[in-house]
Amino acid sequence: MPRRYAVPLAALKRDPAAVSSPVERRGLRTETLLVLGVSLGASAVRSVLQIVERLTRPVPLAQQTAAMNTAVTPDRPWLDLAYQLVGIALALVPVLLALFLLARVAPPAMGISPRRFLGLDGREPVRDATRGLGLAALIGIPGLLLYVAAKALGVNTSVSAANLADVWWAVPVLVLAAAENAVLEEVVMVGYLFTRWRQVGWSWPVVIGVSAAIRGTYHLYQGFGGFAGNVAMGVLLGLVFVRTRRVLPLVVCHTLLDVVAFVGYTLLRARGVAL
Secondary structure: OOOOOOHHHHHHHOOOOOOOHHHHHHHHHHHHHHHHHHOOHHHHHHHHHHHHHOOOOOHHHHHHHEOOOOOOOOOOOOHHHHHHHHHHHHOOOHHHHHHHHHHHHHOOOOOOOHHHHHHOOOOHHHHHHHHHHHHHHHHHHHHHHHHHHHHHOOOOOOOOEEOOOOOOHHHHHHHHHHHHHHHHHHHHHHHHHHHOOOOOOOOHHHHHHHHHHHHHHOOOEEHHHHHHHHHHHEEEEEHHHHHHOOOOOHHHHHHHHHHHHHHHHHHHHHHHOOO
16 A cells, blocks of 8 residues: 555544543634634525515515626626636635644544545545536436426525626636535535534534535525525535545535536526526
């Protein structure tokens, strides 16, 4: 076995090393709240306020639009490109923070880097890609049907998935945005939080349930269909992670789903298809 794989691969599938001190457990719980507070937890709070604002409008929820990937300065494409790229880069800072903390504060396993422990490395590229593609197919069609049903029931907005100007760099930026969403959500909501919450003694059902609920909450700006669909997605991806102990297939799956949504929306709209 190569030297860099000297630690038995079976060790990567074990639970993270639990902390025994009440002070350490309290510190890790506080740490997770702070990481959420500068990332997806803050998005969840804003999303709750957004759905309250939407529900109190005189216009029914189904007649409203939730716009994503919007242009900041559409009249100055070069500046808008800078805004888009900076926004994508800054959104990944919480991922780096989570990996930094896992490496230096109560590491989940001795002698194993956080990236390797979370399955965020390149050891299984074919298997990760295959799993990700299969998950995307499993989630994508039911998710679309749920969105259509929620719209018909009046409990979801119309989601406008991409609203950049007609510029040459729109599709590449949308692909980057899809990858950024996937890395941020799956590393923080699954890899990092699952590890920390297991370290403080939470059971797997609680870990998966709380993570999925937060995931659904920061999608509430889309409506209750977006909430329900993302809770279900969170449960499924959480179960897959528990079984495989690899985040990368989840990242592949999420990226594919968002690329299809963002780029597909853009191409259809450019062809005059009503969405």
